[in-house]
Every structure is written in C-alpha cells, then in structure tokens.
Amino acid sequence: MLQGSMALRGIASVLFAAMMVAAAHPAAAANPVVQPPFDDLYTLVELGKVPGVHEPYGALNFGLGTANQILIGGFTGAESGTLYVADLTRDVTGTISGFAGPASVLADAYAIAGGVAYGPDDVLFYTRVTNEIGEIRYDSAATDTVVSLAPVSPWRPGGLAFVPPGFGAAGQLKLLTFAYGDWWSLDLEPDGTGTYDIADATPGPSLPGNPEGFTYVPAGSAGFPNPSVVVCEFANSYGVGKITAYDVDQNSNPILATRREIVTGLDVPYGIATDPLTGDLLFTGYLGTTFVLRTAPVPTTTTVPPTTTTIPTTTTTATSTTAPTTSSSAPPTTTSSSITTSTTSSTVTTTTLPSGCAPGPSFASIACRVE
Numbered sequence: 619m620l621q622g623s624m625a626l627r628g629i630a631s632v633l634f635a636a637m638m639v640a641a642a643h644p645a646a647a648a649n650p651v652v653q654p655p656f657d658d659l660y661t662l663v664e665l666g667k668v669p670g671v672h673e674p675y676g677a678l679n680f681g682l683g684t685a686n687q688i689l690i691g692g693f694t695g696a697e698s699g700t701l702y703v704a705d706l707t708r709d710v711t712g713t714i715s716g717f718a719g720p721a722s723v724l725a726d727a728y729a730i731a732g733g734v735a736y737g738p739d740d741v742l743f744y745t746r747v748t749n750e751i752g753e754i755r756y757d758s759a760a761t762d763t764v765v766s767l768a769p770v771s772p773w774r775p776g777g778l779a780f781v782p783p784g785f786g787a788a789g790q791l792k793l794l795t796f797a798y799g800d801w802w803s804l805d806l807e808p809d810g811t812g813t814y815d816i817a818d819a820t821p822g823p824s825l826p827g828n829p830e831g832f833t834y835v836p837a838g839s840a841g842f843p844n845p846s847v848v849v850c851e852f853a854n855s856y857g858v859g860k861i862t863a864y865d866v867d868q869n870s871n872p873i874l875a876t877r878r879e880i881v882t883g884l885d886v887p888y889g890i891a892t893d894p895l896t897g898d899l900l901f902t903g904y905l906g907t908t909f910v911l912r913t914a915p916v917p918t919t920t921t922v923p924p925t926t927t928t929i930p931t932t933t934t935t936a937t938s939t940t941a942p943t944t945s946s947s948a949p950p951t952t953t954s955s956s957i958t959t960s961t962t963s964s965t966v967t968t969t970t971l972p973s974g975c976a977p978g979p980s981f982a983s984i985a986c987r988v989e
Contacts (some may be wrong), residue, residue: 648857649883652911656880659840660898661916665908670720671702673906677734677744677777677831678889682756685895690721690902691730694888695747699730701754711914713896726760727752732830732850732888733778737791738806741813745775745793753813763813770804770819773797777831777850777889784836785845786868794832796852799825801871822871827851827860831889831901834870835863839897840913841880847872848880850887850901859884861901861911881911 652662668675668690676694681687686706693699704721706714727734730752731745740756746764749772753763767775773795781790791804801822806814832849835842844865849872851860861881864872881887886904893900899911 648859648885650881650909651883652881653879656841656911660880660911660913662881663910663912663916665714665716665910667906668702668704668717668721668908670722671704672698672700674888674904675902675906675908676730676888676904677701677732678900678902679734679736679891680894682736682740685893688891688900689724689734689742691727691732691734691744691889694730694732694904697728699727699746701725701727701730701734701742701744708895710917713898713912713914714893714900714910723759725754725758727754728761731774731796732776732852733793733832734889735779737780738789738814739812743778743780743791745778747774749774751775751778751793751816755812763809763811765814765816767793767816770802770816771795771800773800776829776852779832779834781870782834782836785834785866785870787870790870792832792870794825794829794849796828796830799827799829801825803869803871823874825849825864825872825874826877827862828854830887831891833890833892833899834866835892835897835899844876845870848890848892848899850890852886852888852904856885857883859887861887861890861899 650662652660671690672692674694676691677689678691679689681689681703686708688704688706690702690704691699692702701724702721703724705718707716707718709715727744729746729748731747733745735743737743742754742756744752746752749767751765751767752761753765754760755762774797776794776796778791778793781788781792787803791806793802793804794800801824803820803822804816805818807817809815828851830850830852832847835846835848837843837845842863846863847866847870848861848863851862853859860879861884862877862879864874865876867873884903888902888904890899890901896913898913901909903909
C-alpha cells in the first residue's frame with residue numbers, strides 16, 4: 619500500500635462539519651436552475667430531509683443490489699460521521715418521490731466526505747476528510763480498515779466511485795480531491811484481511827469548482843449521447859454550487875473540454891448517485907436536503923408503496939504489480955422558488971489547527987483548515 623504521514627491540513631475535520639452548519643446562513647438565497655439543453659429533459663424536485671439522518675448530509679449511493687434503498691452520509695466531516703440506510707418511495711412513473719420511514723444506521727464512518735461505493739468482495743469504500751479512505755466489510759458495522767491517501771495527494775478527497783460495467787476500465791476505483799479537483803485512478807490489491815490496499819495511483823485532469831461526489835451516466839440517457847460522469851461542484855460558497863457533466867475517455871476519465879452545466883445556483887451539493895431504474899440523478903445538499911433530477915413529469919397522484927427491486931451485481935477484481943505495505947487502523951434550509959418541492963412522511967487523533975487560520979464559521983476559515 620502507498621503510505622506516508624497524514625497531511626495536517628486534512629485532519630481538521632472534527633471542526634469542519636460544526637463550522638459549516640454554524641455558517642448555514644447564505645449571503646444570497648439559492649436559486650437552482652436547470653440549464654439548457656437539460657431543462658427540456660429534466661425537472662428538479664427537492665425531496666427534503668431524510669428522516670433520521672443527521673445533518674450535514676454528504677456521500678450518497680444506492681444499496682447493494684437494490685434500487686429502492688440508499689446509503690447516505692450524516693454528520694459529514696465530523697468525528698461522529700455515520701452511514702445510514704434509507705428506503706425510498708416511488709411515484710406512479712417509477713421515479714423516486716421520497717423516503718419510507720426513518721433511516722437506520724449502517725455503520726460508523728468517521729469524518730465521511732462525499733464518496734461511498736461498494737467495491738470488490740462487497741467491501742464498502744468511503745472517503746474521509748482526514749485524507750483517507752475507510753473500508754467496511756459486508757458483515758461489519760464499523761470501519762475495518764483505513765488507508766492513508768497522503769502518498770497520493772496532500773489534498774483531502776471528495777468523491778469516489780467504481781467504474782460501472784459497460785464503461786472503459788470497468789471496476790477501477792476513481793477518486794476526486796476537493797481542493798483542486800485532482801482526478802485519480804487507483805489500483806487495489808487485497809491486504810489479506812478482507813479489505814484492500816492502494817497499490818498504485820495514476821493522475822488525471824483537474825476539475826474546477828471544489829468537486830465532491832460524482833456518478834457515472836451511461837450513453838443514451840436523456841441528454842447524454844456519450845458515456846459521462848456527473849459531478850457535484852461544492853464551489854465553497856452558498857448559492858453558486860453546480861451539477862456538471864463531462865464525457866469520459868476510454869479509461870472513464872473526464873474530458874475537460876466537454877464540461878457542461880446541468881444545474882446551477884445550488885447550496886453546496888455534495889453526494890450524488892444515478893438511479894439504476896430510471897437513470898435520474900439523486901443528490902444531497904450539505905445543509906440537510908435531497909434532490910432528484912427527474913425525466914418523468916411530476917404526477918399529481920400519491921406515491922406507490924416501496925417494493926423490493928433487485929439489481930444484478932458484478933464482481934470487481936483488483937490487481938496490481940506492486941506489493942506495498944498496509945497502514946490500517948479503524949479510529950474509533952434552504953428553499954428555492956425555481957424548483958418543485960416534494961414533502962414526505964416520513965485510534966482517531968485530535969490535532970491542533972494550522973496557524974494563521976481565521977477564527978469563526980466562514981468559508982475562508984474552513985478552507986484554511988481543510989486545505
């Protein structure tokens with residue numbers, strides 16, 4: 619495994635979430651707008667809070683082999699970071715319409731950031747604002763392995779995803795950093811304990827907008843003639859966050875020249891996932907809300923009770939030509955007038971902050987601590 623000392627700038631996570639919540643008074647109201655040509659294809663609907671999930675919201679993905687259950691990060695960026703499981707409801711069009719009852723805790727996820735995804739052997743990988751990846755075995759309720767990303771980049775990660783079947787380099791782990799949007803392709807190898815080490819890392823392009831979560835969208839989806847990746851641009855400011863898209867190359871890396879804006883005017887979008895049933899985009903807002911970008915018209919009828927829908931899964935094989943050592947430990951609202959609103963019933967070390975960081979809950983002080 620690639621290893622090295624952990625970057626101090628990435629360990630100020632214990633205060634990160636608390637400061638962001640304290641700063642949750644936008645200077646300018648968010649005004650989300652779906653941009654052309656996507657505005658003719660999609661409707662943005664705010665689903666609101668997920669019952670039982672503690673703010674701030676973060677990483678997002680669908681459950682293993684199901685389209686009616688999501689994984690969502692709560693207490694994002696904090697020592698008490700948690701991964702939750704929430705059941706979904708769908709309306710008569712089959713589109714996600716809300717959440718069925720309160721979410722339940724899946725696992726502790728210290729300092730969880732914007733990425734969560736199942737990988738080889740159904741191990742759950744998630745990014746941490748402490749410049750690490752956490753790994754949870756399928757039968758665990760706590761983080762089993764922590765892998766430092768310091769040898770890969772000094773900048774803490776935002777999102778991660780495994781390339782889905784049908785794309786080039788299917789099964790490879792991709793990762794984005796928050797500060798400079800550095801894109802990385804990571805090769806994994808088993809560590810002998812049921813989890814994985816990082817064996818090699820290949821840099822890619824740098825994406826703008828302080829990116830967090832991202833998701834792949836197959837060619838042929840509405841508005842996506844080519845295989846693509848869709849990114850949450852946090853933007854480090856309220857009311858200017860974006861959802862953007864890029865075509866990808868033969869290795870499923872984004873092509874910078876193809877960047878286009880899907881939604882603008884968001885308050886700090888964070889985690890995102892592609893609905894395996896409809897191809898719609900489901901994403902979180904850091905301040906504690908969720909959205910769906912849907913292709914079907916919004917019906918006036920009530921939602922359909924959730925049903926069990928199984929999605930086929932594939933096995934990812936991780937290989938490498940190197941044999942690094944393992945560093946593994948497991949330490950312990952806004953609203954918008956331009957969108958449709960849908961309501962539902964519903965051994966860590968404390969570090970000192972870098973010198974020179976301004977006090978108070980501002981984006982500048984947060985950026986100083988995190989970057």
